[in-house]
Amino acid sequence: MTFVEAFSILIAVVGPPKILLAFVSDTEHVDARRRWRVALTTTAIALATGLFVIVAGRLLIQVFHISGGALMLASGVILFVHALDLVLDRGNHHAHVDRTGGTHELATAYYANPVAVAYLFLMADASTLPSSLSLAGAYVAVIGLDLVAILVLGILLRYVKTTYTWVLVRVLGVLLAALGVDLIITGLEQLHIIGSVD
Numbered sequence: 001m002t003f004v005e006a007f008s009i010l011i012a013v014v015g016p017p018k019i020l021l022a023f024v025s026d027t028e029h030v031d032a033r034r035r036w037r038v039a040l041t042t043t044a045i046a047l048a049t050g051l052f053v054i055v056a057g058r059l060l061i062q063v064f065h066i067s068g069g070a071l072m073l074a075s076g077v078i079l080f081v082h083a084l085d086l087v088l089d090r091g092n093h094h095a096h097v098d099r100t101g102g103t104h105e106l107a108t109a110y111y112a113n114p115v116a117v118a119y120l121f122l123m124a125d126a127s128t129l130p131s132s133l134s135l136a137g138a139y140v141a142v143i144g145l146d147l148v149a150i151l152v153l154g155i156l157l158r159y160v161k162t163t164y165t166w167v168l169v170r171v172l173g174v175l176l177a178a179l180g181v182d183l184i185i186t187g188l189e190q191l192h193i194i195g196s197v198d
Contacts (some may be wrong), residue, residue: 058127070187075115123135
């Protein structure tokens, strides 16, 4: 796996569009100082978590005897449920902000993003040492790009009405739900529960 190949996959599963959606939804009612703290804290944890999976992913998959299809299916279900919460505005969002300092949604989409974790496990399991280094470099680059996007959005949020940001949350939530369904189908195909779906 080359750096470019790993980067293109990671930008799709943990790139700015997914992170910005979570950042908008979870920092809507916090001040600028807390917004920066959320961005920096979650970025640091995302780096640590992702690099841990890259290093230990193959061993963990072997220890727990987990197949690629099972990973895809599980991540699709989790992502779909999370997207429904965003679209339908389910759950007590403000309570999450009070308890976690504004990191709950961003944590789910960032360092606990089920799709990103599943892909990191799969790529780590199939990696040699050189490709693991390329994967780690690509992951660091994507997380760095996410941080820049978050910081820019944090400035823009001062001038954008809340109504517009929540419309964006709903639209992107629908797209995330569709991605979840696609992952569920892929997992079912890999587990040979259903035939190939074109």
